[in-house]
Amino acid sequence: MFLSVHMHAKRKRNCRKQAAKAKQSVTIVVSDSKIPIYHKEMQKMTEKENCNNECGSCGEECASRTEAFDFSAKPNPLSSVGKVIGILSGKGGVGKSLVTSLLAVEMQKMGHQAAILDADITGPSIPKMFGLSGMAKANESGIIPVTTKTGIDIISINLLVEDQTTPVIWRGPAVADVVKQFWSDVIWTGVDYMFIDMPPGTGDVPLTVFQSLPVDGIVIVSSPQELVSMIVEKAVRMAEQMKIPILGIVENMSYVICPDCGKEIKVFGESKVRETAEKYGIEFLASIPMDPKITAICDAGEIEKENFGWLKKAAERIERL
Ligand code: ADP
Ligand code: MG
Secondary structure: OHHHHHHHHHHHHHOHHHHHHHHHHHHHHOOOOOOOOOOHHHHHOOOOOOOOOOHHHOOOOOOOOOOOOOOOOOOOOOOOEEEEEEEEEOOOOOOHHHHHHHHHHHHHHOOOOEEEEEOOOOOOOHHHHOOOOOOOEEEOOEEEOEEOOOOOEEEOHHHOOOOOOOOOOOOHHHHHHHHHHHHHOEOOOOEEEEEEEOOOOOOHHHHHHHHHOOOOEEEEEEOOOOOHHHHHHHHHHHHHHHOOOEEEEEEEOOOEEOOOOOOEEOOOOOOOHHHHHHHOOOOEEEEEOOOHHHHHHHHHOOOOOOOOOOOHHHHHHHHOO
16 A cells, blocks of 8 residues: 555656646745746746636646646545644644644544544654554555544554654655545545644645645644744744634643642743734643653553643634634
8 A cells, every 4th residue: 555655656746747736836835826926937838729728727837827726635535524623833843743632632532533634744653642553454445544542533654654664755745645645545434623733844745735635724833942933923824825724822841840849840931932822813722731741651652541631722622613
């Protein structure tokens, strides 16, 4: 199955149409308008003889384009997914996967069917947090997600490769293609809330994901020592361009609780996250302490075992979507 995913991506990369699409997705990053700005050479390209004027479904670069290409990936015909929430962070290692997992756990506990689409193809960590090591199965209709102990459906590149230590060394467009396949080729049955663990940053892969998948809302994860203002501003602009609402911001590693006196110690000093959230009119959803217990349960694959409750408010916000 891994090979087929890989070859599919490769085959697509070799395809001219796909290459054109890849260029478009990068070009859109620098464009504020709905219609992408094309390179001069591309602008020179004239309309194809067989043009049917349906720009929304045409991947060709063309000077006469009247609307942007429709990047949306079609879901598997057997899938049923309610709300889709993308989890975004400025950089890696701030707890994005932790927050994605805890939100799914919280939602599942509230009686909903939760799912996680691990879009962090080059740094997948979701299966490990849930203690999953097997391979996802497939039938002629698609790939079946792996189910956790409490019933959360998960798909990740690490559930499609035999050796989880093999690095994925594909370029952005191939990575984005695999994420689209996770939406189109996986059979997501009866999912109420799907959480997407995005690759870190606001680069071309998250952008393609936001363009291709029907994301209903974004949750930003930040640690206090990050350059919060800049990261939030980028995320806000990206969300505006994509017309996706930001549901709120979660601060991770906010403080440490002294094991002797119980006092909160702010290791990274006074955080700017709350202030930044206010500045941009974004809801401050939660602050999660730095706790060795978290590292231990993540490493042991037992994220579903503890009842931390930090993300209850965040889950309730998502429930109101
Ligand atoms: P990201 O997805 O942003 O790269 P992760 O969620 O994978 O980050 O977290 C990185 C590592 O830090 C993981 O091993 C996780 O167990 C640990 N970690 C994250 N948040 C905390 C926390 N609040 N306290 C202790 N360890 C944490
Ligand atoms: Mg991660």
